[in-house]
Amino acid sequence: MSYRGPAVYERSDPFKELGGDFFVVKTIEMVDGKVRMLDQSRLPLEVKYIDCTDYKMVAEGIKKLCIRGAPAIGIAAAMGVAIGARQIKAMDFDEFYAGLGPVFSTILSTRPTAVNIEWAINRLKQLLVSNKESGIEKLKDLLMDEANDILAEDIEVNKAIGRFGAHIIKDGDTIITHCNAGSLATGGYGTATAPMRTAKEQGKKIQVIADETRPVLQGCRLTAWELMQDGIDVTLITDNAAGALMKKGEIDLAIVGTDRTAANGDVANKIGTYSLAILCKEHDIPFYVAAPTSSIDFSIASGDHIPIEERAPEEVTCIWGHRIAPEGVKVRNLAFDVTPAKYVTGIITEKGVFKPKELYKLKAMM
Amino acid sequence: MSYRGPAVYERSDPFKELGGDFFVVKTIEMVDGKVRMLDQSRLPLEVKYIDCTDYKMVAEGIKKLCIRGAPAIGIAAAMGVAIGARQIKAMDFDEFYAGLGPVFSTILSTRPTAVNIEWAINRLKQLLVSNKESGIEKLKDLLMDEANDILAEDIEVNKAIGRFGAHIIKDGDTIITHCNAGSLATGGYGTATAPMRTAKEQGKKIQVIADETRPVLQGCRLTAWELMQDGIDVTLITDNAAGALMKKGEIDLAIVGTDRTAANGDVANKIGTYSLAILCKEHDIPFYVAAPTSSIDFSIASGDHIPIEERAPEEVTCIWGHRIAPEGVKVRNLAFDVTPAKYVTGIITEKGVFKPKELYKLKAMM
Numbered sequence: 001m002s003y004r005g006p007a008v009y010e011r012s013d014p015f016k017e018l019g020g021d022f023f024v025v026k027t028i029e030m031v032d033g034k035v036r037m038l039d040q041s042r043l044p045l046e047v048k049y050i051d052c053t054d055y056k057m058v059a060e061g062i063k064k065l066c067i068r069g070a071p072a073i074g075i076a077a078a079m080g081v082a083i084g085a086r087q088i089k090a091m092d093f094d095e096f097y098a099g100l101g102p103v104f105s106t107i108l109s110t111r112p113t114a115v116n117i118e119w120a121i122n123r124l125k126q127l128l129v130s131n132k133e134s135g136i137e138k139l140k141d142l143l144m145d146e147a148n149d150i151l152a153e154d155i156e157v158n159k160a161i162g163r164f165g166a167h168i169i170k171d172g173d174t175i176i177t178h179c180n181a182g183s184l185a186t187g188g189y190g191t192a193t194a195p196m197r198t199a200k201e202q203g204k205k206i207q208v209i210a211d212e213t214r215p216v217l218q219g220c221r222l223t224a225w226e227l228m229q230d231g232i233d234v235t236l237i238t239d240n241a242a243g244a245l246m247k248k249g250e251i252d253l254a255i256v257g258t259d260r261t262a263a264n265g266d267v268a269n270k271i272g273t274y275s276l277a278i279l280c281k282e283h284d285i286p287f288y289v290a291a292p293t294s295s296i297d298f299s300i301a302s303g304d305h306i307p308i309e310e311r312a313p314e315e316v317t318c319i320w321g322h323r324i325a326p327e328g329v330k331v332r333n334l335a336f337d338v339t340p341a342k343y344v345t346g347i348i349t350e351k352g353v354f355k356p357k358e359l360y361k362l363k364a365m366m
Numbered sequence: 367m368s369y370r371g372p373a374v375y376e377r378s379d380p381f382k383e384l385g386g387d388f389f390v391v392k393t394i395e396m397v398d399g400k401v402r403m404l405d406q407s408r409l410p411l412e413v414k415y416i417d418c419t420d421y422k423m424v425a426e427g428i429k430k431l432c433i434r435g436a437p438a439i440g441i442a443a444a445m446g447v448a449i450g451a452r453q454i455k456a457m458d459f460d461e462f463y464a465g466l467g468p469v470f471s472t473i474l475s476t477r478p479t480a481v482n483i484e485w486a487i488n489r490l491k492q493l494l495v496s497n498k499e500s501g502i503e504k505l506k507d508l509l510m511d512e513a514n515d516i517l518a519e520d521i522e523v524n525k526a527i528g529r530f531g532a533h534i535i536k537d538g539d540t541i542i543t544h545c546n547a548g549s550l551a552t553g554g555y556g557t558a559t560a561p562m563r564t565a566k567e568q569g570k571k572i573q574v575i576a577d578e579t580r581p582v583l584q585g586c587r588l589t590a591w592e593l594m595q596d597g598i599d600v601t602l603i604t605d606n607a608a609g610a611l612m613k614k615g616e617i618d619l620a621i622v623g624t625d626r627t628a629a630n631g632d633v634a635n636k637i638g639t640y641s642l643a644i645l646c647k648e649h650d651i652p653f654y655v656a657a658p659t660s661s662i663d664f665s666i667a668s669g670d671h672i673p674i675e676e677r678a679p680e681e682v683t684c685i686w687g688h689r690i691a692p693e694g695v696k697v698r699n700l701a702f703d704v705t706p707a708k709y710v711t712g713i714i715t716e717k718g719v720f721k722p723k724e725l726y727k728l729k730a731m732m
Contacts, residue, residue, distance in 0.1 A: 044692040209698075212682065214580060214604040217690055220682075225692040235696040238580040238682055239606050240638025244703035247640065272606025274613065275645055282644045316578065316586075316604055319685045324583055326410040326591040330601040332575075337610035 025183050025226060027072055028079065030148060033086065035079045039066045040184055044225040055084030055103050062110040062117075065216060069185020070259045070295050071154050074116030077107045078147035081124050085143045093132045096139065100128075112307040113268055113336045114259035115297040120150060154187035157292045158194045160350035165195025165255065165290060166202055168346070168353065173199075173252040176209040176242060179270035180222035181257020181290060191290035192257045193227070195348065200232060208234045209251060211242060213270060215315040215333065239272050246283040253286045255348070261289065261296045263363070265341030265356020266303025271334050277343035286345040293349055298363050303338035311335045391549050391592060393438055394445065396514055399452065401445040405432045406550055410591040421450030421469050428476040428483075431582060435551020436625045436661050437520050440482030443473045444513035447490050451509045459498045462505065466494075478673040479634055479702045480625035481663040486516060520553035523658045524560045526716035531561025531621065531656060532568055534712070534719070539565075539618040540573040542608060545636035546588035547623020547656060557656035558623045559593070561714065566598060574600045575617060577608055579636060581681040581699065605638050612649040619652045621714070627655065627662045629729070631707030631722020632669025637700050643709035652711040659715055664729050669704035677701045 028037045035052040041064060042048055050066060052058045058080030061067050067076050084103035090096035104121055111117065127146050128139060169175065181192035189197060199206050208227055213219035220236055227234040237245065245251055254276060260268045267273070267289050280287040300306065313331035317323060325331075341356035354362050394403045401418040407430060408414055416432060418424045424446030427433050433442050450469035456462035470487055477483065493512050494505060535541065547558035555563060565572050574593055579585035586602055593600040603611065611617050620642060626634045633639070633655050646653040666672065679697035683689060691697075707722035720728050 045689065212580070212691075214578070214606055220691045224695045228692055228695060233696075235698055236682060236691055237698050238637065239604075240580055240636075240641060241698060241700050241703075243641035243644060244637060244700050245698065247703070270606075271604065271610060275606060275609035275641060278609060278648045279641055279644060282648075316602060319690065320688050322686050322688055323411065324685065325578075325586045325602055326594055329590045329594060330599075332601055332603050332607060332611070334607050334610050337607075337613070 025229065027184050027187065028067060028075055028151065030079055030082075030144070033083065035076065035083060037061055037067045037076065038184070040068060040222060041065050043184075043221050052080070052083070054087065055080040056106060058083070059106045059110050062107070068218070069180060070114035070116045070257065071158075071186040071191065071292055072184070073111060073114055074120040074294060075147070075151050075154060075187055077117040078120040078124060078150045080107050081121060082140075082143040082147040085140050090136055093136070093139075096136050097128060111309060113309045114295070116294050119294045123150070151187045154292070155189055157294070157350040158186055158189035158191055159198075161191055161290050161292065161348050162189065162194030162198030164350070164353050165288070165348040166198035166204075168253065168286070168288060168348075169195055169199040169204060169206060170252070171204045172206075173204070174207040174209060174250060176211065176245075176251045176254045176276070177223060178211045178219060178254075178256045178273050178276050179213045180218040180226075182223050182226045184222045184226055185257060190226075191292060192255045193223070194290060195255060196227075196232060197230065206233070208232055209242075209245065210234055210236050211239045211272065211276070212236060213272060214239060217319075218270070242276055243279045246279055246285060251283075251285055253288065254280050255288045255290055258289050258291045258295050259336060260306050261291050261347065262300045262303045262306060263296075263298045263359060264302045265344055265347060265359050266306075267291075267339045267341070267344055267347075268303060268306040268308070268336050269339065271337050274337040274339045277339045281343055287343055288346050288348055289344055290348045293351065293362065293366060296349070296359065296362070303340065306338055308337070309335040391595065393550050393553065394433060394441055394517065396445055396448075396510070399449060401442065401449060403427055403433045403442065404550070406434060406588060407431050409550075409587050418446070418449070420453060421446040422472060424449070425472045425476050428473070434584070435546060436480035436482045436623065437524075437552040437557065437658055438550070439477060439480055440486040440660060441513070441517050441520060441553055443483040444486040444490060444516045446473050447487060448506075448509040448513040451506050456502055459502070459505075462502050463494060477675060479675045480661070482625075482660050485660045489516070517553045520658070521555055523660070523716040524552055524555035524557055525564075527557055527656050527658065527714050528555065528560030528564030530716070530719050531654070531714040532564035532570075534619065534652070534654060534714075535561055535565040535570060535572060536618070537570040538572075539570070540575060540616060542575040542577065542611075542617045542620045542642070543589060544577045544585060544620075544622045544639050544642050545579045546584040546592075548589050548592045550588045550592055551623060557658060558621045559589070560656060561621060562593075562598060563596065572599070574598055575608075575611065576600055576602050577605045577638065577642070578602060579638060580605060583685075584636070608642055609645045612645055612651060617649075617651055619654065620646050621654045621656055624655050624657045624661050625702060626672050627657050627713065628666045628669045628672060629664045629725060630668045631710055631713060631725050632672075633657075633705045633707070633710055634669060634672040634674070634702050635705065637703050640703040640705045643705040647709055653709055654712050654714055655710055656714045659717065659728065659732060662715070662725065662728070669706065672704055674703070675701040
């Protein structure tokens, strides 16, 4: 899983001040025309950054989970296109746009479930088409600016999710989350973690239970790590322990992220989210999904149309490269599942909290 | 986790013929006055046996999960007492029985949830009290014979569980199981795996889905491994994937083992069993528990009285000694949970299949 290719840096300052008391990890940024991303596949053992000098390196980084999380890979996709565009030599718009074809397709093919890659690329395509008379060099600058804007907007969106979502958190609540929909999954502040961060800023005492989230252990390696950095009280459990803790009355609500939410409120998210939602229903625990509008796909009617990525068996049979399973064992490794809208209490967006049935109201606001 | 102390052997013949086409792994046996156990903490990477020369080594082997599984640790407990008794020098019964005090208490304190240790020790205590006039040397022989009988009976019990349980498996079924309630958890043939083995012997085509079972990965390391040895079609998944596969209609029934089942049919078993039972209910999938009567504790009215072991955080934060979680993270590591009887379709015992509500009928048969 370790990323080979681009230069690797250790940085003594992986955190940036975000306002208030919050320092969030720098997940991704453009530095000197390169896409610098934290290699999350090595966390929490190593805090290392990789610099991607071309779009293929960015695509590889997305595929190998150096960067992951729906919003973060949307940002990475935009930055990948922007640096890919820089390398295109073209005489006119049509030639330039044609040259971007392989850039778009390579980046789009990295991961099928999250809609944010598609969303980011569509946004850049619209920008290009709207400015086709501007000249190639100007277009390259526009793409670069737009990619940086997508990053900056993402943090603002997450803070808005935090403001709306903090209302559902009461003083003293214990919140369970699955996978990582935190700073590391976004430009900063996180989606599912945003209401937690805002609630804490508001002085509420909260506890977080982080499912470890097999197979890639994003809850263990990433969520627990980043919440500890922020001084949020976090406890790590195996995915198997969620039900037992709910039965003991130790969990008040669940907040998770999403890779793609359909128009009817069906939620695709990391494998195990569906099970968690069922456990919440069985224990009368509210189940919320933090979803920036960029992750809501109004073009599909239900979750049945969301492609579910199946990943390599090695994610299940090995951990950190160490084999844990018998040689030759058959494996099913579904990376995501779809939680039907009926299990979802509310969808927390940057424009408010919506019941799944009321997502049409959000669409009308866009 | 690797066991240090007793001699370690690699054996080229870890399997014994059990009749039919079945070769089952030799989990535990008495050899030359020593308790030889397969070190399951190293499976499937290494097939190594350890020879325990005194009862403390047996207790250590139970505690460190070299041997695990409710029936298997019941057998180990009996063998531990038998070799512990050999070392006692006593003039009369009372002195002998008093000398066994620390042996009983050391072995009883190893693991609290499974009732089989208590069951085995109570059986030996009754044997001693019934034969108190027999003389010390004779009592030592009786204990040794009884321990070997417990092993031999266990395999017969499991084959009976297989005969009763095979009726619930239809040709073409896919069965999900959690943790390991297989040959390795017993004297041989397994409890939850017994109906699968018998169904296969009957010519039914079956598939098994093995939950990997974090944190100790018994499903991945043990169940997948032993079913592969027996040529049973097994597919490994993360615990998180069970719900998604059920939603796809890919699972027909669940069979799990139990560490202790209460008189009302509440079932204590490996952490995650409760979640699996809820998922089964939500998808209308029958949820069966294979329980030798030795694991049914009629002395307790409900699962509320079953002690639940919490184990060291390192089982969650490390795998094979490799750290996966942030240093200093808080952890909850519940080793078991209790599935209320209302989620249990039937309890498969060596005397028949009972609804939880009808366990009183089983009690009447004993």
